[in-house]
Amino acid sequence: MMRQVIFGLALVALPALSQAETVSSDRIEAFVAVMAENGCRMSPFRADKIMPAAGFDDKAETKAITERLIVEERARIIDGKLVAFGGACGGKLDYSGRERFFAALADNNCVMTSEQAPTLLGRVGVEMAEVRLLMEKMLRMSEVRLSQDEKLVYLEQGLCDTFKGLSGDMAKSAPTPKVAPRSAEQLRQDFLAFMATEGCSMTRGEADNKLPAAGFSVKEMRPVIGKMLAGGEAVMDTDADTLTINKELCAQ
Numbered sequence: 001m002m003r004q005v006i007f008g009l010a011l012v013a014l015p016a017l018s019q020a021e022t023v024s025s026d027r028i029e030a031f032v033a034v035m036a037e038n039g040c041r042m043s044p045f046r047a048d049k050i051m052p053a054a055g056f057d058d059k060a061e062t063k064a065i066t067e068r069l070i071v072e073e074r075a076r077i078i079d080g081k082l083v084a085f086g087g088a089c090g091g092k093l094d095y096s097g098r099e100r101f102f103a104a105l106a107d108n109n110c111v112m113t114s115e116q117a118p119t120l121l122g123r124v125g126v127e128m129a130e131v132r133l134l135m136e137k138m139l140r141m142s143e144v145r146l147s148q149d150e151k152l153v154y155l156e157q158g159l160c161d162t163f164k165g166l167s168g169d170m171a172k173s174a175p176t177p178k179v180a181p182r183s184a185e186q187l188r189q190d191f192l193a194f195m196a197t198e199g200c201s202m203t204r205g206e207a208d209n210k211l212p213a214a215g216f217s218v219k220e221m222r223p224v225i226g227k228m229l230a231g232g233e234a235v236m237d238t239d240a241d242t243l244t245i246n247k248e249l250c251a252q
Contacts, residue, residue, distance in 0.1 A: 034050065190216075
């Protein structure tokens with residue numbers, strides 16, 4: 001009897017397996033391209049709306065393509081949505097802070113200490129301020145749990161399995177950390193150092209080209225230069241339209 005049950009299950013699986021093996025690479029890449037046009041993630045409801053219009057109206061085929069992508073580790077089911085990686089979706093997937101948090105824990109044996117948090121989360125692009133906002137909801141949803149002394153965070157096993165192996169990809173697409181704006185004095189010092197490399201003098205035309213390339217914006221430099229002019233640290237030759245820094249100051 002058991003042998004018959006197993007054989008029956010195998011027969012049921014054969015059509016899907018056979019179709020997954022026969023789906024052409026062109027159809028798979030076309031499917032991923034449609035995914036890419038829609039943010040590389042799609043819910044079943046959205047797929048029913050979008051895929052038929054894109055030429056994927058055979059549900060057996062789309063199921064086979066989905067299974068093939070998952071087997072080849074080019075897609076995963078995350079939060080009930082199909083999420084595609086690679087191909088047209090390579091580098092385009094925008095991960096949420098919550099997903100980045102889960103991946104960081106998943107690739108750290110599903111646990112993280114408070115000391116590890118800044119490094120592990122920073123690597124995947126999650127700021128600690130964002131974590132504090134997320135934690136309450138994640139705890140309430142039982143997605144994570146804390147140790148009794150609250151020094152360890154444990155990721156729910158199902159989520160750990162889902163997000164394992166993704167932190168490397170997320171690290172590559174991590175947002176560029178926000179850089180704190182320079183103070184007026186720091187701008188002044190950086191500007192003086194730059195002007196020293198330019199002979200302490202520069203025309204307006206040269207400034208328009210060279211200052212942005214050196215990391216200075218007109219908006220931030222206008223008050224700095226104005227203060228230098230007022231304090232006698234620089235002079236403006238209106239006829240030659242040239243700014244010149246006091247040579248003694250510039251040479252420091």
